């Protein structure tokens with residue numbers, strides 16, 4: 306993987322004891338522990354541009370001439386020393402009613418006890434070899450991949466997907482569904498879709514032990530959050546994204562439940578291992594009919610994180626059920642197929658010219674209406690990865706250092722859109738007159 310080492314993981318103080326300041330180019334960044342995770346915030350107050358990452362503080366208050374604060378906080382905060390603006394350590398939100406300000410997150414990757422800068426994306430250049438194939442069902446092939454050179458593989462976390470270049474040059478994304486602790490192999494599962502776009506057909510046609518493939522990125526747009534309890538919902542092959550989460554939750558003795566929906570057992574993968582787990586319910590729609598997702602959600606305890614991967618119809622139904630639920634729930638979803646092509650957010654107004662500054666490469670380019678930022682960046686001689694170029698795969702996600710993106714993708718959640726930390730440059734444009742991108 307690419308990316309400079311920012312710090313040793315051990316150097317980040319324990320939660321509640323402040324953070325570690327590092328510098329990424331011109332940008333000061335604070336690294337903080339929150340639960341099991343390390344979060345990285347750009348140490349720049351969005352209001353006064355003063356450094357905010359002076360340490361997590363608990364239960365303090367400074368007066369502000371701009372916003373009225375309540376005294377005391379029951380959570381760790383970061384604080385701007387200029388006007389006293391306070392930011393939640395976990396979300397980066399400004400803790401004042403009516404304020405939409407947020408700190409900007411800096412992308413990092415934690416691997417082998419080190420924290421890496423991931424602002425250029427988790428790009429890898431990794432030749433792989435198919436080690437083993439297992440026919441899980443008539444249409445699902447489980448594939449074990451090892452590094453062609455036999456070396457240890459880059460680390461990943463549950464919810465990640467692997468970007469793979471097939472022999473024909475098609476680029477496809479597959480959820481990693483093996484054990485993240487096993488650095489000797491990656492496991493993916495490929496569902497053959499006769500009416501798909503050709504990638505799964507090709508994979509099933511050419512796959513054999515010894516086949517050479519190439520991995521170009523590992524991305525996690527579906528991480529496991531910290532929560533008091535979990536409800537996991539898998540539809541069909543969407544089980545692959547959730548399998549590694551189950552293992553983590555079991556090891557942590559977390560309170561969780563997985564509902565695995567499929568047409569019938571003969572079409573459902575990984576049943577041998579899932580049948581032995583008491584927290585797993587397998588539902589065959591052919592036998593029992595549709596699941597009452599509203600009832601499922603209604604029964605979840607307040608604060609439950611609902612994680613779902615499956616077809617769009619299932620995810621849409623869950624979104625409605627969670628929105629209507631009386632108790633607060635956190636919903637995270639991942640669609641396993643690009644059914645949202647064509648549903649990319651329609652612009653509210655015609656395209657306008659955008660001025661884009663490329664922070665890493667230097668220079669500012671003018672992106673005329675009708676030209677994507679991705680195309681303009683490439684035309685300027687700067688390389689930028691892409692796959693779908695339709696706003697749904699996440700490959701072209703690019704950190705935004707300044708400016709306000711106008712998001713037109715279907716990858717980012719509402720929360721991620723609100724932070725404006727990253728954008729899909731294949732489709733999205735700008736609300737502000739200009740953008741500064743980490744390219």
Ligand code: FES
Pocket residue numbers: 690691692693694695696697698699700701702714716729730731732
């Ligand atoms: S290339 Fe797929 S979202 Fe931009």
